[in-house]
Amino acid sequence: MWNRRKTDEEPARPLANTPNAPEQPREGSPVSTAPARSFEPDVPRGTATIGKSVVIKGQILSKEDLVIDGMVEGTVEAQENRVTVGPNGRVVANIKARDVVVLGQLKGNIEASSRVDIRKGANVVGDIRYSKISIEEGADLRGSLEMIRTETKAAEPVAAAPKPPAEPVKPAQQTLGASAGSANAK
Amino acid sequence: MLRESLSRLFGGAPLGAVVSAAAAAPASALEFGARDYTRHSSALDQFFASFHGQVGLSFLDLGASNQENTDFFNQLGHKVRYDNFVRTMDESFGDGDFYANQENDARVEAFQSKVLNFDDDSVDGVLVWDGLQYLAPSLLEPAVSQIHAIMHKGAQLLTTFHTDERMNEVPTYSYRIQARNKVKLVERDRRRPAHFFTTRQLEKLFKEFDQVKFFLTQDALREVIVRK
Numbered sequence: 463m464w465n466r467r468k469t470d471e472e473p474a475r476p477l478a479n480t481p482n483a484p485e486q487p488r489e490g491s492p493v494s495t496a497p498a499r500s501f502e503p504d505v506p507r508g509t510a511t512i513g514k515s516v517v518i519k520g521q522i523l524s525k526e527d528l529v530i531d532g533m534v535e536g537t538v539e540a541q542e543n544r545v546t547v548g549p550n551g552r553v554v555a556n557i558k559a560r561d562v563v564v565l566g567q568l569k570g571n572i573e574a575s576s577r578v579d580i581r582k583g584a585n586v587v588g589d590i591r592y593s594k595i596s597i598e599e600g601a602d603l604r605g606s607l608e609m610i611r612t613e614t615k616a617a618e619p620v621a622a623a624p625k626p627p628a629e630p631v632k633p634a635q636q637t638l639g640a641s642a643g644s645a646n647a648k
Numbered sequence: 649m650l651r652e653s654l655s656r657l658f659g660g661a662p663l664g665a666v667v668s669a670a671a672a673a674p675a676s677a678l679e680f681g682a683r684d685y686t687r688h689s690s691a692l693d694q695f696f697a698s699f700h701g702q703v704g705l706s707f708l709d710l711g712a713s714n715q716e717n718t719d720f721f722n723q724l725g726h727k728v729r730y731d732n733f734v735r736t737m738d739e740s741f742g743d744g745d746f747y748a749n750q751e752n753d754a755r756v757e758a759f760q761s762k763v764l765n766f767d768d769d770s771v772d773g774v775l776v777w778d779g780l781q782y783l784a785p786s787l788l789e790p791a792v793s794q795i796h797a798i799m800h801k802g803a804q805l806l807t808t809f810h811t812d813e814r815m816n817e818v819p820t821y822s823y824r825i826q827a828r829n830k831v832k833l834v835e836r837d838r839r840r841p842a843h844f845f846t847t848r849q850l851e852k853l854f855k856e857f858d859q860v861k862f863f864l865t866q867d868a869l870r871e872v873i874v875r876k
Contacts, residue, residue, distance in 0.1 A: 604730055605730065607730070
C-alpha cells in the first residue's frame with residue numbers, strides 16, 4: 463500500500479498486469495532461428511533475428527544488429543549495434559546498445575549510447591538513458607528518462623548505472639548455438 | 649442544429665444555461681470542444697520559475713509519455729519520469745463501473761502497486777495534470793498523501809481541475825509543454841469526474857502542503873500549484 467512501505471528500490475511492476483501481457487515462457491520450447499516473416503521489411507541483411515516462437519533465458523551479447531521478435535529474459539548487450547524489440551517481442555531484460563528501438567513489450571532498463579525509439583504500440587516499463595530519444599504517439603512508457611550528457615559520460619561512476627528492475631537472471635536454459643549465426647547466448 | 653451542438657458541447661446541460669454560458673464565456677472558451685489547442689498557462693510559468701537556474705532535478709509527469717515534455721525537460725537538463733496515472737486507472741478500474749470499482753479493495757491494491765511507487769522525498773516537481781478529479785473520495789486522499797510523501801520539502805506540484813459543474817462529462821487531456829508558459833491540450837476522451845472542487849475544498853485536500861495557489865483559465869479549468 464502507498465506510503466506505508468518504505469523500500470530502497472522501486473518495486474518491479476509486472477508486465478503481466480498490462481492488457482497485452484506476454485505468456486509465461488515455456489521450458490523446452492523449440493528454438494527457431496528463422497527470421498520472423500511478418501517483420502521482414504524492417505530487417506536488413508546482416509541482422510540477427512530471434513523469431514517470434516523463440517524463447518531465450520540468459521545473457522545475449524551481440525556484435526551485429528539484433529531483432530528480438532520472440533521472448534527474452536535476462537540481459538541483452540550490443541554495445542556497437544542496434545537492438546530492436548519487434549512488435550511480437552516480449553522482453554524482460556536490461557538492454558545496453560548503441561541504438562534501441564521498441565515496438566513490442568519491454569520490462570527492463572535501456573541504456574543507449576546513441577538513440578532510443580519508442581514506437582506506437584510499444585509498452586516499456588523501465589528506466590531509459592539515451593543521447594537522443596523519440597517517443598511516438600500511442601507508446602506507453604513508464605519509467606524515468608535521463609539524457610546521457612557528454613561531460614558526465616566520461617566520469618560516470620558505475621554506481622550511476624540504472625537499477626535493474628527485473629528479478630535476478632536465472633542461468634541460461636537454452637543456448638543459441640553457432641547455427642544461429644547471430645546472438646551468442648552464454 | 650446549433651442548439652444541439654451547443655447542448656452537446658456543454659454536456660447536455662439545459663439549453664438556457666448553455667446559451668447564457670456561451671454568451672458569458674469568452675470566445676476562447678468555445679475552443680473547449682476542440683480536439684486540441686495551445687494556450688498560455690500562468691501556473692506552468694510559475695511552476696517552472698521556481699526551478700529557474702537549477703539542473704539535474706527529478707520531475708514526475710503523471711500524464712502519458714510524449715516527445716514534447718521529454719524534449720522540454722531535456723533542454724532544461726532535468727530527468728523526467730512518466731507514470732501514466734489515468735491509463736493505470738483505466739486498466740485497474742475501467743471494466744464496469746469506474747467509480748464503484750474504486751471501492752474494491754483488491755483493485756485498489758493492484759492500482760496502488762502500479763503507480764506512485766517512488767522513494768520518499770525523491771521528486772522535485774510533480775505534474776499531476778487532470779488525473780486527481782477521476783479518483784473516488786476513498787482513493788483521493790491516500791493518493792494526495794502519497795504524492796506528498798514522495799516530494800522533497802519545497803518541491804512543487806501542478807494539477808488541474810475542471811470547474812464547470814454543469815458538464816456531465818469533461819475532456820481528459822494529454823498535456824504537452826510547448827514552452828515554460830505554454831501548454832498544448834490534446835483531448836483523449838471524455839469522462840465524468842468524481843468531483844468538481846471549490847477553492848475551499850482544494851485547500852482542504854492539500855492541507856498537508858505548505859502553500860496552495862489557484863489560477864483560473866478561460867477553458868473552464870482551475871490550475872493549482874501546491875508547494876510542500
